[in-house]
Amino acid sequence: MAKPSLAYLFAAFLLLIVSISLSKPSPKSSLYDTFLHCFTQHTNSSTQFSNIVFPQSNPKFPFVTQNYIRNARFNTPLTQKLLLIVTPQVESHVQATVICAKSVNSQPNINLGGIIVNVKNEVAMVQAGATLGEVYYRIWEKSKVLGFPAGVCPTVDVGGHISGGGYDNMLRKHGLSVDNVIDAQIVDVKGNLLNRKTMGEDLFWAIRGGGGASFGVILSFTFKLVPVPKTVTVFRVEKTLEENATDFVLLFMRLLLQPVSSKVVKGGNTIRASVVALFLGGANEVVPILAKQFPLLGLRKENCTEVSWMDSVLWWDDDKSLKNGAKPETLLDRHANTADFLKRKSDYVQKAIPREGLEFIWKRMIELGKTGLVFNPYGRKMAQGNLFKVQYSVTWKDPSLAAAQNFLNQARKLYSYMTPFVSKNPRSAFLNYRDLDIGVNNFRKNSFQEGEVYGAKYFNGNFQRLIKVKTVVDSTNFFRNEQSIPLAPSKA
CATH class of the missing domain: 3.40.462.20 (Vanillyl-alcohol Oxidase; Chain A, domain 3)
Known part of the structure; x- marks a missing residue:
């Protein structure tokens, strides 16, 4: 595939956000001034930098920061707040952002939304901040017999979905989403722009299931599209x-x-x-x-x-909307500022649950009253010891702390009741549900022992390999969060 114009991709829609600082800038200058000075030194763009880097005082800042929150639990006064918004227009702006985020000891998050579909070569280059719904729509625009095996929730961002593994209803035939990723672009801790060839196969492997935010800033993935029937x-x-x-x-x-x-x-x-x-x-x-x-x-x-395959995407999102005549264009709606409160947890089942076990689960679910389960089957390409994945799902609208505590407790109790029926040693979990209940890391100190608790549950035997990759590509542990891959013990 010919390399698409990055200028086109960035113009489509993107947002780069620098999250909360772990240390304060010099009293003589604001964080914004410090960052902007650094940004100027590391780019050669003629664009006015004041039109690229926005401080909290910008009138649009509150709207933008709330616009992409998908869980209302993280839109509270206690939530860590964004410090700067960067809207890069070329690759060098992203590279400079990583370098300058280090200078103020802040973490960058990214939301780049460009999509280019090449029907002839049956590939698509998709930036990390595009939603799955946007990807499906752009593929459908160009072809009625090509698709991509990714999730059923259209507002999920590509970057998180792919870097956590990704699966959908076609996994038995086409495998996980990551099985169909053939290239990627990432900015590493030194500000280098890398693709699959230059990053190497170990890092390319790690960012397709190991959580991309532990290793760098992912700009895009290139997908191999799969055939779908007309009906x-x-x-x-x-x-x-x-x-x-x-x-x-x-x-x-x-x-x-x-x-x-x-x-x-x-x-x-x-x-x-x-x-x-x-x-x-x-x-x-x-x-x-x-x-x-x-x-x-x-x-x-x-x-x-x-x-059609496209209408099946709408059906999975909400079958009532399809019955009511929803059009593919609805997938382009990001449903800004409409997040509910929710909690998700996960498990894997490796042995069939007996009838008496199911009857016990039904009784407990009725007693709790709200939390539901989703059993997601594996098999064929996914027959690797797990029969199916369990999702614990509870959603509510009441913003009170009492409501939150009630529903969180329900999910946690049902999770406890399921203990005899799920995987053990470790009790495994699905990374993309990001369940802080199973363990967190004091990422300021990079505790390997704390990281090992959740790491073994998310990654099983792959955890040690992920640690090796992390230690090589980010030896200072700049890219970190509450459940990031820790450095090897000797480097911690």
Whole structure:
């Protein structure tokens, strides 16, 4: 693929944010002045730097900082606040930002949103801050028979999704999102702009699942697109406990499990189990397959909806919006300033949960009242010892501290109840849900012992290799956060 114009990519939409400083600048100069002076020294652009670097006093600053918060729990007076916003226009601006963030001991975060799709070569170059919905839309603009296997939540940013591994409904056929990443661009701790060839295979491996923020500032990924049929089939089948949902769950596909009001027991609650699935083909093909393999599912053609791959993306986001005539353009809506309060946790299941175990889980879920489970199946390319991943999911709108404590406690209790049924030694977790309950690092001190607690849970046997990569590419541990990869003990 011919290298696209970076000027075009940056112009599309981008935002570079420098997060909270760990030390204060000299009393004789503000952080803004110190950063701007450094920025001027490290770029050759003719653009007015005052139009690139914005201090907190800028009137647009509060709107921009809130615009990209996806969890309202992190939009409170106690949340660490941004200090500067940088809107780079060329690569050198990003490189200078990394260098100058070091000079004021601050952490850079990035949101670059350009997308270029090359249908002839079946690839797409996507900057880290583009959302999955924007990626799907830009692919659909150019081709109706190409897609990309990434998540079902369209407002998730590409950088976080890919650097945490990434998976979607096509993983059984096409593997994880990272299995289809063929190149990347990253600015390292020295301000060097690197691609796959110049960064080396170890770092390229690390940023596709090891958490990119531990190693540098990722600018973009290049995807190998995958073929999709002109017609795919989506379906949803629901049953409650009164309709033998436990038998239904024992079949297992992708399951949504939620406490709901019972229609049988007045004033009581039950569990609703919903199988939701994507089939890369027509309804006439999938119905007889599932009738043979999963007869208890009772799938009928009327349960199925035949759509294009693009419309299946809309269906997964919100099937009601598809029924109401939603258009692909809705994927370009970032839903600014509409975040709910939420908590997500995760587990992996390696042995089938017996019926009595499921019945115990249903009882506990009904008692708690709000927290739901999502069982995400593996298999085929993902058959590596895990049967499925469990997501604990609770979302609420009440901004009070009492509400937050109530719902957080619910999620944590259900997580505790699931202990006998999930992976052990370590009890594994999915990086992209970033669960601080499982361990945090005092990143100012870079405690290897603290990092090892969550690192083993997220990465299992890959943790030691990630430590080696981290120690080589960022020996001063500049790129760090509460759950970043720590340095090797000898360097800590």
